[in-house]
Amino acid sequence: MSTPETTAPEPIAPDAGTAADRPLLRVRDLTVSFTTATGDVDVVKRLGFDLPRGGALGIVGESGSGKSMTSLAIMDLLPKGAKRTGSIELDGTELTGLRERQMQAVRGDRIAMVFQDPLSSLNPYYTVGTQIAEAYRAHRTGVTRRQARRIAIEAMERVHIQDAARRVDHYPHQFSGGMRQRVMIAMTLSMEPDLIIADEPTTALDVTVQAQILDLLAEIRRDTGAGLILITHDLAVVSEVADQIIVMRGGDLVEQGTAERIFCDPQADYTRMLLDAVPRIDDEIGQLRTITTEEDR
Numbered sequence: 001m002s003t004p005e006t007t008a009p010e011p012i013a014p015d016a017g018t019a020a021d022r023p024l025l026r027v028r029d030l031t032v033s034f035t036t037a038t039g040d041v042d043v044v045k046r047l048g049f050d051l052p053r054g055g056a057l058g059i060v061g062e063s064g065s066g067k068s069m070t071s072l073a074i075m076d077l078l079p080k081g082a083k084r085t086g087s088i089e090l091d092g093t094e095l096t097g098l099r100e101r102q103m104q105a106v107r108g109d110r111i112a113m114v115f116q117d118p119l120s121s122l123n124p125y126y127t128v129g130t131q132i133a134e135a136y137r138a139h140r141t142g143v144t145r146r147q148a149r150r151i152a153i154e155a156m157e158r159v160h161i162q163d164a165a166r167r168v169d170h171y172p173h174q175f176s177g178g179m180r181q182r183v184m185i186a187m188t189l190s191m192e193p194d195l196i197i198a199d200e201p202t203t204a205l206d207v208t209v210q211a212q213i214l215d216l217l218a219e220i221r222r223d224t225g226a227g228l229i230l231i232t233h234d235l236a237v238v239s240e241v242a243d244q245i246i247v248m249r250g251g252d253l254v255e256q257g258t259a260e261r262i263f264c265d266p267q268a269d270y271t272r273m274l275l276d277a278v279p280r281i282d283d284e285i286g287q288l289r290t291i292t293t294e295e296d297r
Helices: 067-075 100-104 128-139 145-158 177-190 207-224 259-264 269-276
Strands: 025-036 039-051 056-060 082-090 111-114 195-199 227-232 244-249 252-258
Touching (some): 025 067, 039 082, 039 252, 067 111, 195 207, 244 269, 252 259, 252 269
Parallel strands (some): 111 195
Antiparallel strands (some): 025 082, 244 252
């Protein structure tokens, strides 16, 4: 990871208005599409939601539902060939019209993302401390390497990595999967973002470590006041963290509501079937069922 030579771009000032009166994130009519030989295919279809300040939203769906494309659209990190339409406002600032240099001031600094596989996100040739420090310096002008190293150690301590002053000089392969995910969260935390997007952050981890990472995300949200979007295929995961839940399927918003309402009184057949797929301690062992709804028949 090379040291950035250029000055970080200035953030864009939000539109006028009372900050307390507007959501942290407002998404309206978000559509993501790809052009194919047979025409455009929408993978996210006119999605809309609000995320209040300090709120936690779970976006749930099976593979191909559009949940990860939604997070990439918010970050403006869609793959080549994807088209994005609609409105995405962060604290009153419209993101969809920003140039790439302007978005660089938003990514990492105001919106940070924790990806599914920390091993592929971390560079194996650099210590974790160097990677946290250099990511921090990329968004903070005038910070020395010594100061950034101190920030890296403090961030690792905040995510409960023991002996952080020593482990800051370790390489990614010297950490377990759960600890590597903590390193990625530490990198995110060092920026003090307004919004954290965690895309399947517990998928590759065992159940015990999953619970620890979810507890950590909830703790960070509580301590920092940052908003949180948790992307997952597992309703049991969002039950631990989210206030609001969106259920997606095939790019469509199937159901949206408070976590309590979704779990206690789901309205859509697909949501009920997802809930039926959540393991329960008193369940009898039986054959796995394919999820189908009336629309599939």
